[in-house]
Amino acid sequence: MKISNQSIIEMYEKMLKIRKFETKAMNLFAEGKIPGFVHLYIGEEAVATGACASLRDDDYITSTHRGHGHIIAKGGDLKYMMAELFGKETGYCKGKGGSMHIADATKGILGANGIVGAGHTIAVGAGLAAQYKGTDQVCVCFFGDASTNQSTFHEGLNLASIWKLPVVFVCENNGYGISVSQARHQAITDISVRAVAYNMPGITVDGNDVFAVYEAVNEAVSRARKGQGPTLVECKTYRWRGHFEGDPTVYRPVEELEQWKKKDPIPRMEKYIIENKVMTEADVTKLNEKMEKMVDDAVDFAVKSNNPSMASAVEDVYTDIIEEARVR
Amino acid sequence: MRKMTYGQGIKEGMRIRMLENPDVFIFGEDVGLFGGCFGVTSGLFDEFGDKRVRDTPISEGAIIGAAVGSAAAGLRPIAELMFIDFLTVGMDQLVNQAAKMGYMFGGKIKLPMVVRLPAGGGVRAAAQHSQSLEAWLTHVPGLKVVYPSNPQDAIGLMLSAIDDDNPVMYIEHKTLYAVPGEVEDEVKPIPFGKANIKKEGTDVTIITYGKQVYDALKAAEILAKDDIDVEVIDLRSLYPLDKQTIFNSIEKTHKVVLVSEEAKRGAYTGELAAMIAEECFFECDAPIKRVGALNTPIPFSAELEDYVLPNAEDIVNAVKSLF
Structure with missing residues (x-):
């Protein structure tokens, strides 16, 4: 498959942006500057990047609790993301959502989601809207291996299939549902085999190879745009960090992580880029610095932003009713 | 004034908005060809076709989830659950998704969706088809809950429910479907919060x-x-x-x-x-x-x-x- 140099550079930039953002979030959490739960995407960057590379701004995605990568890949702004992680009023959700609930309707991001498996049916709804209105928009639904044991996986894929909806189900199989390995949570190794049950195409690709992800999802997206229905794309990958920051990861061997680190999608892409003269080493270094600066600027923006006003606590429950404020 | 039943009133409310706004559509179990378990949607399939009056699989999670997704993407879905009792199967989609998305996304996403919920006893349907579960719904910030008692209100509240940009739970009592009542020639939307x-x-x-x-x-x-x-x-x-x-x-x-x-x-x-x-x-x-x-x-x-x-x-x- 021919991919333009421009697209390759954009994908590389996105992967770097995710890695730098997540590394910064990891450090900020360790320093106690970010409250709550943080689920990092480090190691899985190729999936979101490859999958979103075929999408337009008006296409939709649904995301997961491990959603930062998806949001960056779909065009989310680091400043508003970081401000949300800090719980600031300038954040994407005005400080009411946090890491697990970032959404941006203008970019078709229908939200990260704290409930495992919740995206499957919401994505089907977005796909239904696109089909109903006769647009050629698609929805990419991101989810993990463990969510394929939820009833929503079955309900969502079944409905998408019978209505031939433009939804691409992108499974990030990182081998674990929190602490439970795939072998212990389901009796299959390739989740793509489940596509057979819905009479839709299913494919398994190396989720640490951004080109493989791009190629599989690109084909699925073009089928969806043509009204040929949904596809299940399984991307085998690995999360370097625990399920959440602070997870001691006692449930997996260190050697396993080391093996996967050798398959780090970012150096793999760098190697390709330099060998194929897409960019020079100097350009790569410059881009790395640019992404770091962008993340630093996002932190700066977040730190300097105000905390939400107490009045905002009772806003946005409804579009038209403002709930009663606390009476002191 | 006209006479019609409560069930006809619910249908009329939906039909009025469907005629005016192509983004309004109905889906749920047996709402199409069959006309709905209680006949409320009867005739709408013939009038509006299978795009706008859709039969779904028996998948309550997918019904409410698809209502959330399609509303977030700009449609105005009316989802019918055959019995309010089946809400348990789609409760995550309602409570954690529909009710929360407006707030936790800082008002960035609107969910103009209606969920029709036939409720109540008196039809000898026993424990899993007779409950009154309104307290579960009124307890959840982010949902609006209405409950008409007569055909006129059924129309007026349905118009307001469809016009609303928030998830509206529209509860119907099963024993009222055939109950007749007087209805104005032109029913206006009844604003919520008016007893x-x-x-x-x-x-x-x-x-x-x-x-x-x-x-x-x-x-x-x-x-x-x-x-x-x-x-x-x-x-x-x-x-x-x-x-x-x-x-x-x-x-x-x-x-x-x-x-x-x-x-x-x-x-x-x-x-x-x-x-x-x-x-x-x-x-x-x-x-x-x-x-x-x-x-x-x-x-x-x-x-x-x-x-x-x-x-x-x-x-x-x-x-x-x-x-």
């Missing part, structure tokens, strides 16, 4: 909604013979709630009886009682009284079901206990 005083009175206020409006009116007739002049308020909208009409009435009568068909423990009427106690206590000169079902699942046997559910006689007794 309806069905009968004015001076001695005691009965606050209720749905099917129990009829029981309360029957009780009022019986009590009139004992010279007790009852005011009956049909809330119509459980959230937002018309507190002012409630307070005005209690300021006049100083006695209040709250009636619903729910199992009494944890019922919505408990919330009403607490609200009245907190905000209107000094106007009450008798205990705030509640009438509800017994705290049991709904039994199958007709005799048992009638015994468990509240009726007009229970309301009469509750009122008399205050004098």
